[in-house]
Amino acid sequence: xxxxxxxxxxxxxxxQLIMEYFKEAKIPVNDTKVILLGDGNAxxxxxxxxxxxxxxxxxxxxxxxxxxxxTSRTMVSDGKQYNIRFWDFGGQHIMRSMHRCFxxxxxxxxxxxxxxxxxxxxxxxxxLKTIASFAKGSPVLLVINxxxxxxxxxxxxxxxYEEFQDKLDIRGIVHLSVMDASDDDFNxxxxxxxxxMALAMxxxxxx
Numbered sequence: 001x002x003x004x005x006x007x008x009x010x011x012x013x014x015x016q017l018i019m020e021y022f023k024e025a026k027i028p029v030n031d032t033k034v035i036l037l038g039d040g041n042a043x044x045x046x047x048x049x050x051x052x053x054x055x056x057x058x059x060x061x062x063x064x065x066x067x068x069x070x071t072s073r074t075m076v077s078d079g080k081q082y083n084i085r086f087w088d089f090g091g092q093h094i095m096r097s098m099h100r101c102f103x104x105x106x107x108x109x110x111x112x113x114x115x116x117x118x119x120x121x122x123x124x125x126x127x128l129k130t131i132a133s134f135a136k137g138s139p140v141l142l143v144i145n146x147x148x149x150x151x152x153x154x155x156x157x158x159x160x161y162e163e164f165q166d167k168l169d170i171r172g173i174v175h176l177s178v179m180d181a182s183d184d185d186f187n188x189x190x191x192x193x194x195x196x197m198a199l200a201m202x203x204x205x206x207x
Contacts, residue, residue: 026207030080032198035087035103036125038112043145044051047112047178047190055187057179077199084198103134106203110194111142112178120144120155128160132167139169139197143190146177171197 010021036044052071069088074081092105103109109131113123124142131138144155157173164170174190181189198204 028205028207030204031083031085032108032201032204033085033087033106034108034110034194034198035089036110036112037089037131038143039114039117040125042112042114042116042117042123043143043178044088044112047110047143048086050178050186051191051194053184055191057181057183072098075195075199077195080085082199082204084195085201103131105138105178106201107135107138107197108194108201109138109140110143112145114145121159124155124160125163128164128168128170132164136167137169139201141171141193141197142173143178144173144175146175151180152171 010018036048038044046060047060048069048071050056051073053060071086071088073084073086076082077083111124111127111131113120113127117123128142129139131140142160160173161170172193174193176185176189178186178190
């Protein structure tokens with residue numbers, strides 16, 4: 001069973017307001033946040049476009065994200081509707097100094113690394129260290145984007161798990177081409193993993 005979670009800001013308020021909060025009827029927000037991170041051209045934008053398109057392959061725009069794009073998607077679990085807000089961050093170097101303003105706990109993270117952008121171990125470590133610095137213990141899904149179906153030689157999954165076992169909650173490492181994967185593979189390998197991670201957050205039941 002999930003815990004029912006109150007907003008942290010509530011306990012910074014006056015005692016009277018806190019008491020009034022517990023007297024009133026409450027509604028769960030049924031809302032959570034997923035942040036996509038990765039280097040420019042790693043495949044985050046196309047991943048996001050497929051998520052918006054229910055996992056279907058298509059001729060989606062693949063230009064770099066400049067700034068932050070936020071997309072909401074409704075998902076159903078056990079007969080209840082939940083809203084997942086996806087935040088797609090531009091991967092340009094200049095954007096990295098802004099991450100500390102947005103990375104926080106009570107957030108899920110999807111890190112996309114690409115076989116086309118050099119050492120995937122270096123890419124993964126850099127982004128995982130960034131998350132651990134500002135949101136230690138957060139759940140993370142690592143996506144190995146097999147662009148052009150290149151092999152992912154030199155990527156040691158066990159080392160990633162060992163290195164970050166006390167810093168982050170790495171929920172899994174997914175290998176697929178976000179552009180070429182079939183609709184079923186995208187939905188049941190990647191999107192389902194994201195959905196399971198997001199809906200397992202205690203904060204989604206915050207009242």
